Amino acid sequence: MAEQIFTETARFKTAVKLINELESNRFPKLLSRIAEKLHLREEHAFSEEEQIKLQLALGIGSEDRSLLLETIEFILLQAAYYGLKPATLHQHLLSVNLSVEKSEIISQTWASYGKATVEKMKKHSFTHSQLESVGWHLNLQLAQDNKTQVKESNAIFHLNLKKSEIGKAEKLSLELTHKELLHFYNKLEILQDQLDSLS
Amino acid sequence: MTDPRERSFFIGKSTPAEVRLLSKHLKTTKKEVFDKLVTVACMMLTSGDANHEMFSEATKSIEAEQIKHLYPGILTIVRRGACVPMNLLKEKDFLYDLSEMKIPEKFHGSLVSAVFGESRSSLDEAAYLGRPRLPSIEEFRWRVDVGISTTSLKRALEPTILCNIKTDQNESHTFEMSKEKFHELRYAVAEVLNHIQQLEKRSVLKIET
Numbered sequence: 001m002a003e004q005i006f007t008e009t010a011r012f013k014t015a016v017k018l019i020n021e022l023e024s025n026r027f028p029k030l031l032s033r034i035a036e037k038l039h040l041r042e043e044h045a046f047s048e049e050e051q052i053k054l055q056l057a058l059g060i061g062s063e064d065r066s067l068l069l070e071t072i073e074f075i076l077l078q079a080a081y082y083g084l085k086p087a088t089l090h091q092h093l094l095s096v097n098l099s100v101e102k103s104e105i106i107s108q109t110w111a112s113y114g115k116a117t118v119e120k121m122k123k124h125s126f127t128h129s130q131l132e133s134v135g136w137h138l139n140l141q142l143a144q145d146n147k148t149q150v151k152e153s154n155a156i157f158h159l160n161l162k163k164s165e166i167g168k169a170e171k172l173s174l175e176l177t178h179k180e181l182l183h184f185y186n187k188l189e190i191l192q193d194q195l196d197s198l199s
Numbered sequence: 200m201t202d203p204r205e206r207s208f209f210i211g212k213s214t215p216a217e218v219r220l221l222s223k224h225l226k227t228t229k230k231e232v233f234d235k236l237v238t239v240a241c242m243m244l245t246s247g248d249a250n251h252e253m254f255s256e257a258t259k260s261i262e263a264e265q266i267k268h269l270y271p272g273i274l275t276i277v278r279r280g281a282c283v284p285m286n287l288l289k290e291k292d293f294l295y296d297l298s299e300m301k302i303p304e305k306f307h308g309s310l311v312s313a314v315f316g317e318s319r320s321s322l323d324e325a326a327y328l329g330r331p332r333l334p335s336i337e338e339f340r341w342r343v344d345v346g347i348s349t350t351s352l353k354r355a356l357e358p359t360i361l362c363n364i365k366t367d368q369n370e371s372h373t374f375e376m377s378k379e380k381f382h383e384l385r386y387a388v389a390e391v392l393n394h395i396q397q398l399e400k401r402s403v404l405k406i407e408t
Contacts, residue, residue, distance in 0.1 A: 080351060080352060081351060081352060081353050083353065118352065121355075122355050124351065125375055128373070128374075129372070129374040130375045130377075130380075131362075131374055131377075131380045132380070133380075133383070134380075134387045136387055138391055138394050138395065138398070140398065141330075144330045144331070146281070146282055146326045146329075147330075148282055149283065149284045149287060153398055154332070155391045157387070161372075161374050172372050173334070174334060174335060174336060175332045175334065175335055176335060177335075178392075178395050180335055181388060181392055181395070185385075185388050187339050187341075191341055192385060195343060195378065198358055
């Protein structure tokens with residue numbers, strides 16, 4: 001293989017040994033759980049409580065337990081980073097002395113979850129402000145304090161922006177008349193053309 | 200002429216206090232002074248940023264006492280007269296109402312030309328522009344970026360759109376949109392436009408009352 005994806009540090013070797021020694025019946029489920037939550041940067045696959053239960057169930061100590069979870073996560077994250085196909089991942093795992101059985105289970109899990117995980121990771125952004133949703137309502141203005149019998153349509157848009165600081169969100173409120181809407185729409189159409197020309 | 204019992208006065212349910220004050224002092228008012236104040240009223244209503252200096256400058260030739268007695272009533276008459284669309288308030292009815300409010304005929308001329316004359320369109324325009332509203336989009340700038348790689352992915356190749364909206368209240372908002380969110384926005388705008396076009400076709404809006 002051209003690139004060494006996994007370096008056999010002492011810690012990694014210990015982890016490999018741990019993985020190989022684990023009972024295989026619980027392994028697929030363990031992997032699926034980790035793979036499901038892989039794209040979430042802040043959340044861990046298992047809560048504190050669950051981790052302790054896991055420890056007892058697998059009959060390993062707490063240090064071993066963290067090493068195990070960390071390493072599995074690392075393997076899958078690397079697979080995502082390099083965009084590995086399941087078969088390639090399998091080969092890489094064998095090259096660092098993971099048992100055939102365990103390598104197969106890991107690659108199979110990657111085959112099921114890999115594509116979706118990578119897609120989700122692609123959408124990650126840590127920009128200051130992101131558009132989360134758009135709300136609107138359409139009004140017909142009938143009158144104002146210095147004018148009666150008005151028949152003007154206007155639309156109010158709420159652009160809900162998610163901020164990079166957790167918990168802060170901004171709602172951008174805009175009012176657009178028919179003419180302004182058309183103007184805006186034409187600009188969005190130009191944008192769309194640009195996007196189309198990319199693919 | 201519409202039977203007065205069938206319609207209400209253009210000025211409202213009853214004669215406002217300032218108009219009663221006006222009519223009391225008209226016996227001793229010169230036509231030129233009255234006409235000048237009507238012009239000032241139109242100017243103040245048409246100007247987007249009318250202020251005290253403008254008013255003082257325009258009325259410097261008139262005594263303060265006279266301004267106090269005459270101007271508020273004149274302003275109210277012009278405002279309320281221009282409030283209703285021109286095709287709904289007939290000149291004859293307007294003149295009838297003015298007489299009912301005890302405004303002598305010699306002062307009718309300048310009021311009629313303010314409400315029904317050439318300057319009416321600028322009054323309407325100013326009313327439209329000054330209406331209460333939420334900020335509108337003054338400027339919309341965008342750029343399309345393609346992220347090549349990130350900390351989690353060696354090859355991401357994901358397009359994103361960076362936007363900046365400047366409102367007419369001078370606020371600047373910069374934010375990013377994924378392709379999917381952009382489509383949501385575009386769809387929302389198109390949908391609203393469609394609804395507006397449907398709405399404007401309906402007969403309710405076409406009927407000129």
